[in-house]
Amino acid sequence: MSHPxxxxxxxxxxxxxxxxxxxxxxxxxxxxTGTKRFNELMRSVxxxxxxxxxxxxxxxxxxxxxxxxxYAEVPPxxxxxxxxxxxxxxxxxxxxxxxxxxxxxxxxx
Numbered sequence: 001m002s003h004p005x006x007x008x009x010x011x012x013x014x015x016x017x018x019x020x021x022x023x024x025x026x027x028x029x030x031x032x033t034g035t036k037r038f039n040e041l042m043r044s045v046x047x048x049x050x051x052x053x054x055x056x057x058x059x060x061x062x063x064x065x066x067x068x069x070x071y072a073e074v075p076p077x078x079x080x081x082x083x084x085x086x087x088x089x090x091x092x093x094x095x096x097x098x099x100x101x102x103x104x105x106x107x108x109x
Contacts, residue, residue, distance in 0.1 A: 015092070018063055018065065019089065019092070021056075023045065023048055023052060023053070023056045024056055024059075024060060025093065025096070026045050026048075027041065027045060027053075027056055027057070027060065028060075028065070028082070028086065028089055028093060029093055030044045030045065031066060031080060031081065031082045031086065032082065032087070032090055032093065034081075035079050035080065035081040036079065036080055037077065037078065037079055037080075038053070038057075038078050038080070041053060041057075041080065057080060060086070064083055064085050064086075065082065065083060065085055065086040065089070066080050066081060066082050066083060066086050067080070067081050067082075067083055068080055069081065
């Protein structure tokens with residue numbers, strides 16, 4: 001598993017360096033339910049371009065958050081699955097979900 005060359009001293013900064021953008025968090029959310037193919041992710045991650053999704057998936061793989069499995073088929077089939085490290089982010093996403101629900105309920109008109 002590869003990591004950024006120098007990780008921040010602060011653990012919060014380390015976490016943010018891995019999941020600080022919305023696309024990574026949304027990809028994580030979708031992969032928490034199980035393995036997905038590229039086109040499934042394209043459909044579920046609303047508003048992302050193919051180029052941006054590819055870039056984020058590669059980055060997440062290099063950071064050890066997911067595994068990319070390529071099948072020797074024509075046409076090629078590629079699947080993405082969270083690693084144990086990727087799944088370990090579930091409590092963080094669950095807390096974000098709960099906080100967002102609470103915030104929405106207090107601020108909806």
